[in-house]
Amino acid sequence: MEPDRGSEPDQGSEPDQDAGAPAASDAEGAPVGRRTVLAVLGLGAAGVAAAPWLQRGLEAFLGSVADKDPTKLTGLLPNGGGFRYYSVASSVPRKTPADYRLTVGGLVERPAEFTLAALRRLPQTRLVRDVQCVTGWRVPDTPFEGVRLADLLDAVGVRPEARAVRFTCFDGVYSESLTLDQARRSDVLVCLRMRDEPLSHAHGGPVRLYVAPMYFYKSAKWLSGISLTRDVRPGYWEERGYDIDAWVGRSNGRDDAPTA
Secondary structure, three states, X not given: OOOEEOOOOEOOOOOOOOOOOOOOOOOOOOOOXXXXXXXXXHHHHHHHOOOXXXXXXXXXXXXXXXXXXXXXXXXXXXXXXXXXXXXXXXXXXXXXXOOOEEEXXXXXXXXXXXXXXXXXXXXXXXXXXXXXXXXXXXXXXXEEEEXXXXXXXXXXXXXXXXXXXEEEEOOOOOEEEEEHHHHOOOOEEEEEEEOOEEOOOOOOOOOEEEEOOEOHHHOOOOEEEEEEEOXXXXXXXXXXXXXXXXXXXXXXXXXXXXXX
């Protein structure tokens, strides 16, 4: 999605995407029943002390249930992995490696479209950072891997009048922005892998943005478009009162320790 729009209030699962997000729109599908909720609560408690593979299995299960739960209450259930599933869209389509496309355009010299295979062929950078949600939760020492955004920008050629980068997502709702200087940082990735596994749908896959030094809502999930613009355009959460410059510990009235 951090608030990340997605599992985090990240959008975006990270609202992290990439944390407790403001109320999402109504979703399609039947609500999860009381018996299911109680069962998952029990599983969540057990998962905290379980092996990592069981924790991740539980996390994937919660993500699949939450995607069909109009109440969004499943996003509040505990699990051992530290992340939660959030989305500001009523439903999010799934993209396979075969049908995924990332478009890069706007104020560039050579607009381009990248398949997942093409992104995988580019040089990959691996970062290990704490993930910090603006609502307070943190997941320590989380590996992310992908293409440096700066490398993609160099590949398409940024025009002199460009000053910012806008990101759109295939949920059809979420958006984010960075200044061009922020986007060129070495710790900003077009992310393909998380925790040394291909990025799952629940965490914004197959491709998401990862902005390491900022709150997780800046790390837009389900990334589908990158556009160079003259000015910063407020993203989904910024239009609802969140800071545009979301440095951890220096924005949104919080004093969390920096993540990088």
